[in-house]
Amino acid sequence: MGLPFIKEAITQLFSKPSTEKYPLVKKEVSDGFRGKLVFHPELCINCGMCMRVCAPQAITRTIEKTEEGDRITMEFHMGSCTFCSMCADFCSKNSIELSKEYSMVVTNEDDLKVRGSFIKKAPPKKELSPEQLAKLKAAKAAKDGKAEEEFDSCPDA
Amino acid sequence: MIQHFPILSIMSLFLGSFLIVIFGGKNRFIRNSLAVLFSAIPLVLICCLIKPILIDGEIFSYWMGDWEPVSGFAIGIGLEVDALSLFFALLVVLTIFLAAVFSLKYMSRDDALDKYYTLFLMLGGGVLGLVLSGDLFNMYIMVEILTFASVALTAFRNWGKGSLEAAFKYLVVGSIGSAFILTGVILIYAQVHTLSLAQISALLATEGLTPATIFGFALLFAGYATKAYIVPFHPVAADAYMTAPSSISMVFSGMVNKAGIYGMIRLVYMVFQAMSQSAMQYIIVILGCLTMFIGVTMALSQHDFKRLLAFHSISQIGYVLTAVGLATALGISGGLYHALNHTLFKGLLFLCAGAVFYSVGSTDLDKLGGLAKKMPQTTIIFLIGAFSISGLPPFNGFMSKWMIYQAAYEKAALEGSFFYALVTIVGLLVSVLTLASFIKVTQSVFFGQLAPGCEKAKEVPFSMRWPMWLMAILCVLTGLFPGFVNRYLVVPASAAAIDTTGYIDAMMGAGYGQQLGLSPETALSLEYELTGYWDPIAWLVLFVVLLAGLMISLGLGKASRGPVRRPVPADPKYDTFFGGEASQHSHVGGSDLFWGLKHNLRHYFRFMHSMHSGVVNDYALWTVAGTAVIILFMILFL
Amino acid sequence: MFKKxxxxxxxxxxxxxHINTGSCNGCDIExxxxxxxxxxxxxMGFKLTGTPRHADIVVVSGPVTSQSKERLVRTLAQVPEPRVIVSLGSCPRPCNVFKGSYSVEGPLDKFCEVDVSVAGCTPKPEAIIDGLALAAQILKEKRRQK
Amino acid sequence: MQILLDLFYVLIFPGFLFCAVVGLLLAGIDRKIVARMQKRMGPPIVQPFYDFFKLLGKETIIPHAASRGVFIAAPLLGLVSLVVMALFIPVFGFTAFSGVADLIVILYLLTIPAAAIIVGGAASGSPYAGVGISREMVAIVAYELPLIIVLLTVGKKAALDGGITFSFTEIQAYQAEFGSMLSHWSMIPAAVAMLLVIPSEVGSHPFDVAEAETEICEGPLVEYSGSLLGIYKLNHAIKMFILTALFAALFLGGAGSGILIVDVLLLLLICTVVTILSMSLPHAISARLKVEKMFKFYWTLVTVLAVISLVLVWMGF
Structure with a gap:
């Protein structure tokens, strides 16, 4: 029965422990660490790419109509995130980046949500003359009968 | 009048047995009251003898029909009651009485109870006659009576599995033992022409042992060893104890094997005075150690409550024998003390097994479980018995075992013999194994999960409980007052065991020994002291004070401590933890408590299992072979 | 004083x-x-115990799968009060990538009150230490309020 | 007055309070040293106190399947027998209840805490406890044989007139006259055997087969919670003190300095050293043994060591 670790144990007893004094001494993480997400709403263009690539569906977008335009709120739920960094990679405007903050400890789940909102101004509306309006109305009424489904399927038209 | 008490007590047992045959067949009440009455009479009579014999140190001799010795030759049949006889007689009558009371309820579901009580009282009469007798041939007759009564009682529940088989084995091995005794008696009679123990003793002491007497002695020794179930003769005991009704198992282990021990002590100390020879000491101690160790290791691998207790019974008899074989004052006192304790705690444990059988209908350890909630009193009683047999202080087993260890180790120091040091080690180890084994019983019978068949178990009726409680209290008392027990029971008995001259003189008339040139010296002095003697009372008081203090402090700290919750039914919080699994789907189970032990000692256990084959031919062979070895040893070395 | x-x-x-309710083992290793x-x-006095009866903090990792749900509920019930439940990693509460799976019964909040949640997939050990330290403080608060 | 003094002995010194504090401190030192040997920082030395007090504040759950009385009484029984043992083990010249100390009493008393764990575990009705107590049982049988031999060896060696003794008073007297047992070379194997018996008797790490928390959920303690568990942890700590003190009494005893405080401090020093040697070191360097390996280890190596001493002592060395 060999006991190879006696020497090791005794040596360690008189040397410095390798424990990091974590809560007292904060620790820097290495490069490339993907921590808590930082969102720069001023860069976002509301393309929705991040939502499409997010596997855990941690990103939600809410759109409110306001006076100045649509108020778009991006909400990144860190509690549901896998930190794959796909959203950041796909963001053409670099409005999403993953910081080095790793300590995400909360008692309330809502505190884990990273939000950012910006206002997407509505495009300036063309002023139409009454005649033009009447023309459009007539055209619409003529169309109504034959192409209701078409209209439904193409709401942008 | 008091002179007649010994014979009256024997007669009352036999008379009771005949009366039950005549009147007990029809009426249950008459039968039961006869049984209790005629087992209580000897108890009273024998207790009356305590004062003159144990305390005042008299020796009663009684010649049947007043056939006193003629010109120094004993021609009549004598009873002789000295302290040793009375000591064993007390165990016998106590056991008989308690077993009779226990039987009333316990056996009430069987039929043919008149035959049961007949045999039962006859068995008691046989054992009582044996220990009170002063006549070698009379002892043989009593041995025959008790053997055949035992055989019949073993087979009493003949509907049970294996009881007829056990009875047959008992019959064969018991008959071989009886035959040895008879042959021994014949040989001795041929040499000395008398059957009185006292006279044989005196004549052998003056004339010395011849090869013929040694041969006779060896046969007698082996015969009584068969009755005490020491090692080569033991396998039948396990079967018999297991299949007999529990009240009878209690009687077997409480007094029938004590009868064998009594016979051996009487023979080696008194009649043949062989204990001064170291060869004799060696063979008794070796047999004792073997009995101890094999008994307890076999007990470890048993799956039946009563069979396990039976092997423990064998093992504890090994302690008694070892202690007796040490031939020191402390040794024989320890041995007798242990015999007393063994009667109490083993009787108690067998009664507990009986109670369990009465409530559940099984003694299979694998089928029992969780009875502590159903039978709380039996559990406490069983725990007292288990602690006693394991020798935990302050129960009685501790005291006697301690005397035995000290005797063995002192003997080792005295003779400078390493052998006796090993004996001490074996003794202590066996004690630990006993504890381990009883933990297994406790765990698998009383604690653990409630087994499927045990839901309807109920506490046994009062008439079964109070004999158990009485014995439990006696267990505690004999543990708490060892000084008292020593002074009034054990020391007089051990003094009587070695006081040959007094015995001879009481029987044959004063000065008989001196006439033959026997010196009146006693072989041993009974002065001993226990090194590091402790006071169990002080210890117990301490224990109680501490426990009370702890309870109070825990109670006071209630404000600051979390609440102790009582279980709420159907709340998963109070379920047993099965790793989150529902209990019915759990695969966890500790089936074999001694797996690690058995795995490491598997060769030993395999050998032992092959030895305990259950084949009666084998057992007869062990008996004869064992006897042959004993005879050979004695002729060579004595 | 004694109380204090x-x-x-x-x-x-x-x-x-520690209860694993279908975790990928990442959090367990961390x-x-x-x-x-x-x-x-x-x-800091943390110790892993082998049975819920000894535990003060229950760490749950993994989305609650339908296989583990029953076991989780039973085990959580067996933890003595005061207790704190920590959800470790992204799985237990919003179910992470397993959201909406036929075999996931989560979130954990359906079965008990979660006190602390540590985000990360998997959280760094430092984050776990932070979370446990917070849980310990909550434990003390719970004891005080009682 | 005598009663007050006795109460002081029982409750304060060397009884309950003293051995609880010292035991918990030793447990803390053990944990710290083990951590340091494993290159860790380790908990503060008072950590066992925190654990104990915390457990007092927790809820105590008694499961359905448990038999309530025994479940509650078992840890208390163990604690009481340990405190009683503390009264009997001499601190050099001083014993609280002199003349009653005895090797055989100690031997039996030592089995009571283990039996208490077993009985408590059995009473809890858990199958994990079943596995645990079966292991505990094998452990008891394993370490008890060498322990018996060691005690008998000391009992023979310490007797002055060629006889034997089981009395601590005489053992101390012998050591006061002829120097401590460890200074006789024939006793060294026995001392080593005793050092190996201690961790197993305490249930310390490489030999804690019964309470293997990673395999069988703490074995017999699986259903215990709250203050009852706290008492078990206290028992464990006191056992550490008792056994190290027993080692000190058997092998490093003597007259002492005569001043009680100095003696006590010396005893504590010895206890600490013995704890580190016999418990921390094996804990730090080895993994938990299998139960059958443990049995083999004790019945071969340790027993042989003890027997060597016994034979040497019998030969008069």
């Missing part, structure tokens, strides 16, 4: 019981790494 000692000890000796010499949570 007990309250203070509460925060200084939290024992952890939790174990917390008791390695490098992070050594024992210096």
């Amino acid at each position: 000692i007990i309250d203070n000890s509460m925060a200084k000796s939290p024992w952890i019981y 939790l174990v790494s917390v008791i390695t010499p490098r992070y050594d949570a024992e210096r």
Whole structure:
């Protein structure tokens, strides 16, 4: 029965422990660490790419109509995130980046949500003359009968 | 009048047995009251003898029909009651009485109870006659009576599995033992022409042992060893104890094997005075150690409550024998003390097994479980018995075992013999194994999960409980007052065991020994002291004070401590933890408590299992072979 | 005073019981790494126990799968009060990538009150230490309020 | 007055309070040293106190399947027998209840805490406890044989007139006259055997087969919670003190300095050293043994060591 670790144990007893004094001494993480997400709403263009690539569906977008335009709120739920960094990679405007903050400890789940909102101004509306309006109305009424489904399927038209 | 008490007590047992045959067949009440009455009479009579014999140190001799010795030759049949006889007689009558009371309820579901009580009282009469007798041939007759009564009682529940088989084995091995005794008696009679123990003793002491007497002695020794179930003769005991009704198992282990021990002590100390020879000491101690160790290791691998207790019974008899074989004052006192304790705690444990059988209908350890909630009193009683047999202080087993260890180790120091040091080690180890084994019983019978068949178990009726409680209290008392027990029971008995001259003189008339040139010296002095003697009372008081203090402090700290919750039914919080699994789907189970032990000692256990084959031919062979070895040893070395 | 000692000890000796309810093992490994010499949570009194009866902090990792739901509920019930439940990693509460799976019964909040959640997939050991320290403080508060 | 003094002995010194504090401190030192040997920082030395007080504040759950009385009484029984043992083990010249100390009493008393764990575990009705107590049982049988031999060896060696003794008073007297047992070379194997018996008797790490928390959920303690568990942890700590003190009494005893405080401090020093040697070191360097390996280890190596001493002592060395 060999006991190879006696020497090791005794040596360690008189040397410095390798424990990091974590809560007292904060620790820097290495490069490339993907921590808590930082969102720069001023860069976002509301393309929705991040939502499409997010596997855990941690990103939600809410759109409110306001006076100045649509108020778009991006909400990144860190509690549901896998930190794959796909959203950041796909963001053409670099409005999403993953910081080095790793300590995400909360008692309330809502505190884990990273939000950012910006206002997407509505495009300036063309002023139409009454005649033009009447023309459009007539055209619409003529169309109504034959192409209701078409209209439904193409709401942008 | 008091002179007649010994014979009256024997007669009352036999008379009771005949009366039950005549009147007990029809009426249950008459039968039961006869049984209790005629087992209580000897108890009273024998207790009356305590004062003159144990305390005042008299020796009663009684010649049947007043056939006193003629010109120094004993021609009549004598009873002789000295302290040793009375000591064993007390165990016998106590056991008989308690077993009779226990039987009333316990056996009430069987039929043919008149035959049961007949045999039962006859068995008691046989054992009582044996220990009170002063006549070698009379002892043989009593041995025959008790053997055949035992055989019949073993087979009493003949509907049970294996009881007829056990009875047959008992019959064969018991008959071989009886035959040895008879042959021994014949040989001795041929040499000395008398059957009185006292006279044989005196004549052998003056004339010395011849090869013929040694041969006779060896046969007698082996015969009584068969009755005490020491090692080569033991396998039948396990079967018999297991299949007999529990009240009878209690009687077997409480007094029938004590009868064998009594016979051996009487023979080696008194009649043949062989204990001064170291060869004799060696063979008794070796047999004792073997009995101890094999008994307890076999007990470890048993799956039946009563069979396990039976092997423990064998093992504890090994302690008694070892202690007796040490031939020191402390040794024989320890041995007798242990015999007393063994009667109490083993009787108690067998009664507990009986109670369990009465409530559940099984003694299979694998089928029992969780009875502590159903039978709380039996559990406490069983725990007292288990602690006693394991020798935990302050129960009685501790005291006697301690005397035995000290005797063995002192003997080792005295003779400078390493052998006796090993004996001490074996003794202590066996004690630990006993504890381990009883933990297994406790765990698998009383604690653990409630087994499927045990839901309807109920506490046994009062008439079964109070004999158990009485014995439990006696267990505690004999543990708490060892000084008292020593002074009034054990020391007089051990003094009587070695006081040959007094015995001879009481029987044959004063000065008989001196006439033959026997010196009146006693072989041993009974002065001993226990090194590091402790006071169990002080210890117990301490224990109680501490426990009370702890309870109070825990109670006071209630404000600051979390609440102790009582279980709420159907709340998963109070379920047993099965790793989150529902209990019915759990695969966890500790089936074999001694797996690690058995795995490491598997060769030993395999050998032992092959030895305990259950084949009666084998057992007869062990008996004869064992006897042959004993005879050979004695002729060579004595 | 005695009460105060007990309250203070509460925060200084939290024992952890760890339940894996279908986790990918990532969080489990990181939790174990917390008791390695490098992070050594024992210096703050944390200790992994083997049974819920001894636990103060229950750490749950993994989305609650339908297989593990029953076991989780049963085990959580067996933890004595006061207790704190920590959800470790992204899985237990919003179910992470397993959201909406036929075999996931989560979130954990359906079955018990979750006190602390540590985000990360998997959280760094430092984050786990932070979370456990917070849980210990909550434990003390719970004891005090009682 | 005598009663007050006795109460002081029982409750304060060397009884309950003293051995609880010292035991918990030793447990803390053990944990710290083990951590340091494993290159960790380790908990503060008072950590066992925190654990104990915390457990007092927790809820105590008694499961359905448990038999309530025994479940509650078992840890108390163990604690009481340990405190009683503390009264009997001499601190050099001083014993609280002199003349009653005895090797055989100690031997039996030592089995009571283990039996208490077993009985408590059995009473809890858990199958894990079943596995645990079966292991505990094998452990008891394993370490008890060498322990018996060691005690008998000391009992023979310490007797002055060629006889034997089981009395601590005589053992101390012998050591006061002829120097401590450890200074006789024939006793060294026995001392080593005793050092190996201690961790197993305490249930310390490489030999804690019964309470293997990673395999069988703490074995017999699986259903215990709250203050009852706290008492078990206290028992464990006191056992550490008792056994190290027993080692000190058997092998490093003597007259002492005569001043009680100095003696006590010396005893504590010895206890600490013995704890580190016999418990921390094996804990730090080895993994838990399998139960059958443990049995083999004790019945071969340790027993042989003890027997060597016994034979040497019998030969008069």
